[in-house]
Amino acid sequence: xxxxxxxxxxxxxxxxxxxxxxxxxxxxxxxxxxxxxxxxxxxxxxxxxxxxxxxxxxxxxxxxxxxxxxxxxxxxxxxxxxxxxxxxxxxxxxxxxxxxxxxxxxxxxxxxxxxxxxxxxxxxxxxxxxxxxxxxxxxxxxxxxxxxxxxxxxxxxxxxxxxxxxxxxxxxxxxxxxxxxxxxxxxxxxxxxxxxxxxxxxxxxxxxxxxxxxxxxxxxxxxxxxxxxxxxxxxxxxxxxxxxxxxxxxxxxxxxxxxxxxxxxxxxxxxxxxxxxxxxxxxxxxxxxxxxxxxxxxxxxxxxxxxxxxxxxxxxxxxxxxxxxxxxxxxxxxxxxxx
Amino acid sequence: xxxxxxxxxxxxxxxxxxxxxxxxxxxxxxxxxxxxxxxxxxxxxxxxxxxxxxxxxxxxxxxxxxxxxxxxxxxxxxxxxxxxxxxxxxxxxxxxxxxxxxxxxxxxxxxxxxxxxxxxxxxxxxxxxxxxxxxxxxxxxxxxxxxxxxxxxxxxxxxxxxxxxxxxxxxxxxxxxxxxxxxxxxxxxxxxxxxxxxxxxxxxxxxxxxxxxxxxxxxxxxxxxxxxxxxxxxxxxxxxxxxxxxxxxxxxxxxxxxxxxxxxxxxxxxxxxxxxxxxxxxxxxxxxxxxxxxxxxxxxxxxxxxxxxxxxxxxxxxxxxxxxxxxxxxxxxxxxxxx
Numbered sequence: 001x002x003x004x005x006x007x008x009x010x011x012x013x014x015x016x017x018x019x020x021x022x023x024x025x026x027x028x029x030x031x032x033x034x035x036x037x038x039x040x041x042x043x044x045x046x047x048x049x050x051x052x053x054x055x056x057x058x059x060x061x062x063x064x065x066x067x068x069x070x071x072x073x074x075x076x077x078x079x080x081x082x083x084x085x086x087x088x089x090x091x092x093x094x095x096x097x098x099x100x101x102x103x104x105x106x107x108x109x110x111x112x113x114x115x116x117x118x119x120x121x122x123x124x125x126x127x128x129x130x131x132x133x134x135x136x137x138x139x140x141x142x143x144x145x146x147x148x149x150x151x152x153x154x155x156x157x158x159x160x161x162x163x164x165x166x167x168x169x170x171x172x173x174x175x176x177x178x179x180x181x182x183x184x185x186x187x188x189x190x191x192x193x194x195x196x197x198x199x200x201x202x203x204x205x206x207x208x209x210x211x212x213x214x215x216x217x218x219x220x221x222x223x224x225x226x227x228x229x230x231x232x233x234x235x236x237x238x239x240x241x242x243x244x245x246x247x248x249x250x251x252x253x254x255x256x257x258x259x260x261x262x263x264x265x266x267x268x269x270x271x272x273x274x275x276x277x278x279x280x281x282x283x284x285x286x287x288x289x290x291x292x293x294x295x296x297x298x299x300x301x302x303x304x305x306x307x308x309x310x311x312x313x314x315x316x317x318x319x320x321x322x323x324x325x326x327x328x329x330x331x332x333x334x335x336x337x338x339x
Numbered sequence: 340x341x342x343x344x345x346x347x348x349x350x351x352x353x354x355x356x357x358x359x360x361x362x363x364x365x366x367x368x369x370x371x372x373x374x375x376x377x378x379x380x381x382x383x384x385x386x387x388x389x390x391x392x393x394x395x396x397x398x399x400x401x402x403x404x405x406x407x408x409x410x411x412x413x414x415x416x417x418x419x420x421x422x423x424x425x426x427x428x429x430x431x432x433x434x435x436x437x438x439x440x441x442x443x444x445x446x447x448x449x450x451x452x453x454x455x456x457x458x459x460x461x462x463x464x465x466x467x468x469x470x471x472x473x474x475x476x477x478x479x480x481x482x483x484x485x486x487x488x489x490x491x492x493x494x495x496x497x498x499x500x501x502x503x504x505x506x507x508x509x510x511x512x513x514x515x516x517x518x519x520x521x522x523x524x525x526x527x528x529x530x531x532x533x534x535x536x537x538x539x540x541x542x543x544x545x546x547x548x549x550x551x552x553x554x555x556x557x558x559x560x561x562x563x564x565x566x567x568x569x570x571x572x573x574x575x576x577x578x579x580x581x582x583x584x585x586x587x588x589x590x591x592x593x594x595x596x597x598x599x600x601x602x603x604x605x606x607x608x609x610x611x612x613x614x615x616x617x618x619x620x621x622x623x624x625x626x627x628x629x630x631x632x633x634x635x636x637x638x639x640x641x642x643x644x645x646x647x648x649x650x651x652x653x654x655x656x657x658x659x660x661x662x663x664x665x666x667x668x669x670x671x672x673x674x675x676x677x678x
Contacts, residue, residue: 005527006524006526006527006528007524007526007527008526008527009527022449033413042529042551043551043552045549045550045551045552046550046551049549049550053417071549074545074549075549075550078392078546078549078550091463174425185345186345186552186556187345187346187347187552188346188347188348188555188556189555190344190551190552190553190554190555208419210383210384210388210410210413210414210417211384211414211417212381212382212385212529213382213384213526213529214527214528214529215529216527216528216555216558217527218527219555277367289522
């Protein structure tokens with residue numbers, strides 16, 4: 001701000017930041033990106049809107065994997081109310097991709113597939129055969145893939161996130177969405193970015209100019225500081241997440257009425273509460289009122305997941321430990337006494 | 340930022356800021372506003388989108404006065420591509436409202452009228468009979484009025500801006516758009532707000548949550564500082580604008596080939612360049628290339644205004660003076676020698 005970066009700036013984003021993002025995409029993700037294929041926006045939510053609005057027309061079909069980021073379901077509909085969205089549930093508690101169902105759904109009207117790995121809310125990463133499958137589907141069909149990779153840096157093992165756009169021959173068909181909220185704890189700064197081919201970039205840039213003018217230049221400077229600064233803060237955060245995941249494993253192991261996803265990345269896990277017989281919304285409301293513990297109803301992550309709730313591990317370990325105890329007692333109460 | 344306001348905050352905006360905006364709307368505009376009828380967004384452009392998306396459905400008709408803010412034409416279409424937009428040109432070089440044409444256009448499908456006073460690009464304010472007319476049309480029909488009042492503080496005479504929402508009986512039908520860019524020179528901070536009835540506020544809030552999450556809280560703190568701080572900076576700015584308007588009057592008076600609007604407010608004026616026989620885009624491109632003087636082609640402000648260009652008076656007075664000389668010579672050259 002003191003540098004005077006408080007006036008209108010380029011709608012696409014500061015060249016300096018876009019250069020750094022292009023370098024980052026190459027270095028971290030193996031994506032051959034150039035600065036003119038990137039648009040900086042006020043948050044990754046906004047890039048999802050831009051990507052959907054730039055690609056979808058009335059009657060277009062969308063394949064959206066569920067459970068998904070709660071924003072996806074609404075943002076696709078806001079961008080194109082007349083798109084036909086097929087939510088395809090991931091299978092079992094491993095939340096694996098339902099290849100057969102996707103193959104049966106893809107048709108010439110399919111314009112877009114939307115994925116989010118590492119996944120919010122399950123914490124799952126793509127398996128090798130799943131990546132191969134997605135690459136093949138994108139290669140063999142005339143469609144775009146939105147890959148929301150906002151949790152890529154928060155991996156709880158040595159397994160590395162793989163970006164679909166790193167596959168050279170499908171690169172032009174991938175729209176990679178990312179931001180600074182998760183890896184740099186910059187949720188309230190509201191800055192994200194999107195990488196796509198030049199044609200889509202031009203469309204998204206026009207939309208961004210009309211709706212947002214530009215992202216505040218001084219916030220872009222903060223993003224530059226984040227990209228060029230040390231990343232050691234992540235080590236401690238990930239170490240803490242591992243400890244909290246252990247508490248979660250113990251919760252599942254100690255309570256026969258509970259099951260859930262096993263998170264490999266991100267800071268969420270998806271809990272199966274079907275034993276209680278409650279809808280996810282009722283479960284979360286009751287739990288919050290009776291114990292003060294807050295979770296997100298699974299129905300927000302996909303209409304097929306009303307017997308799930310999302311747990312956030314992004315809180316102090318002792319608070320999580322206390323929350324899990326209350327959660328476990330609450331579930332026992334419901335299963336045994338119907339309240 | 341040092342206060343730690345760098346996390347997610349309320350999607351609607353900080354209560355403290357919304358209270359101050361409600362007070363401001365009552366004090367400055369005579370609008371009976373409450374804080375829960377206000378949504379804070381990353382810029383007034385964004386509020387125009389939210390307002391259009393919240394009100395328009397396929398087949399709805401929109402009446403948009405032209406020349407208008409260049410964003411309006413695209414934002415209405417982005418929000419609802421299947422809206423039918425009737426651009427209604429303001430008449431003559433006084434740019435008065437074409438009441439007859441508007442009366443003939445309003446029908447049960449008319450959902451929205453969009454106005455922007457003080458007007459960008461003409462600098463015109465609403466005449467008393469125009470306000471009466473607008474109030475009557477809104478009162479007598481089932482429709483909403485978007486009133487973009489972003490230039491309200493920049494008035495070059497004692498004439499005060501009048502807000503349509505100050506008329507109690509049509510208050511619920513008015514969507515008032517405003518922001519901090521113009522009155523506080525905060526263009527690059529990206530913060531605006533919208534006031535509407537509770538039902539529309541709830542819809543716009545949902546859209547804002549999905550697309551923007553929230554406006555950065557520390558930017559909202561800057562807006563609070565702007566609202567609660569001294570406003571004396573405007574006196575000097577307006578004094579300078581008056582001096583620049585005088586230069587513009589001299590330009591028009593001294594060159595028989597030029598005419599244009601007489602700005603009463605804002606910092607734009609709309610120049611008639613029809614004597615040159617050039618389209619506005621060609622005129623501006625040639626002028627920029629040959630002289631370094633930049634203007635906005637009038638066609639951006641409305642398809643009917645391709646023989647106009649928008650002049651900005653928001654530059655140093657001596658630069659404007661120099662620019663006008665070059666502009667005058669350029670016009671003479673074209674009229675006399677066809678180049």
